Amino acid sequence: MHLIRCPHCGHRDESEFVYGGPFSGARPDDPGAIQDEAWSNYLTVPDNPVGPVVECWWHANGCGAWVTIARDTATHDIREARDDRG
């Protein structure tokens, strides 16, 4: 059993969560103002390290919050879980 820590509910089984993709940082304020290459990189090129990644997970069968999680791709350890809405 893999436990994911929800900032609101504590440690919960992963079956309560839905993976929502890599966390790609803040969206550029004005996509029209940046170079095409920077924009397509923002959209399509995620970090892919053997190590820590930041991801979005939805606590769908729990409190419903979107949780930002720092997880290690080699060990699956979760180093940090936060609710970015504050």
Next chain:
Amino acid sequence: MMQRYSGFSLIRHAISRHRGWRRAWRSPELAESYDVLVIGAGGHGLATAYHLARDHGLNSVAVLERGWLGGGNVARNTVTVRSNYLRDESIPFFVRSVAMFEGLTRDLNFNLMHSKRTMIDVVQTYPKLRELRRRQLFMDLHGASYERIGVKELRRRIPALTGGGPESRLPIIAGMVHTDAAVNRHDAVAWAYARAADSRGVEIHENTPVTRLLRSPDGSISGVETARGEVRARKVAVAVSGHTTTLTETAGLKLPLRTINLTAFVSEPVKPLLDVVVNCPDIGVYLSQSDKGELVIGGAPDPGQSFRRDIRQSVFEDTTAALLELFPAFRTLKLLRQWGGHVDIAHDGSPIISTTDVPGLYVTAGWWGGYKAIPAGGMTFAHLVARNEPHPLIAPFGLARFRRLGFVVETGTTTAR
């Protein structure tokens, strides 16, 4: 010269008590430089090396492998060869690859135990039926088979499929039949390409992990750093599956790829009860029966990126529950082995066979279900590496498509989430 295999040679060597068999490939010394380095002695790497030598006359090619030959994803997939894709760009490529597989035993003089099986999709929801119907219309244009059958015919063809009745959670509503599908022996594919490439002068170096890509002052590729020292080459072709970005980032190159663990498991061998590949896209499980009698079972990939090659308990439970929903009799089967393999998937779910921003560096990646693509993937990647321009079949699969947001969307036509 390659030692030919045949029924006659088997008898001849039996008479001499099997002392006359030669090694299928050499283990030469690692030289300081080659014309082309292929990284990864898996299906795609070995096929690429073979075609570089056969089609383009390159005789200074080395394949560098971190572990043992054929020990990566070519040994970890579920050997399903099929061409039921969605896009006009993809279908012709996979149709060609399936056709090449059919002649490969003869071409490489190696029994691949290729077995044409037909794949049947078990459809349990109307949205899925509509989606597969749409795929059928595109496939019709490119000569790939895809045909709808009713529930009665579906159950006639798969007698073990006793679940999914009218009272169940998701009653079966139709089947889609892809007669082009096949299975074969994965080790034989790796060994056959290795042997054929070796006989044309390609060197295969196992236990030679590449730690870093090397660039010359003008930015172009100059070789690689390995655990056994530096090796020089003007062209480096990366065919390493899941670890593509791990390698390219040593040359400062980020790619639109995420690495995900995909798992499979096999049952104990039982008597023949399933002669088709069964895919159940609505509940997320697929299976076939090997010649040995084992049921080879796969499910959904792990959620999130992962470089592990183990099986997650939740994925295993979900897959097994889905399987037993449709095949309740399988609950008595013991499971023998389980494993994972990490594959990288591109933003649009289509492969990447491409030149890169680093001159001399080529990548073949994003192979979600890349086993079926080995013959055509090797042929077209070799064409790209040798001539520096894409083979027409893979022209849509270059990295440039991401820059112009010209995605070839195949998301959903594999088991990818």
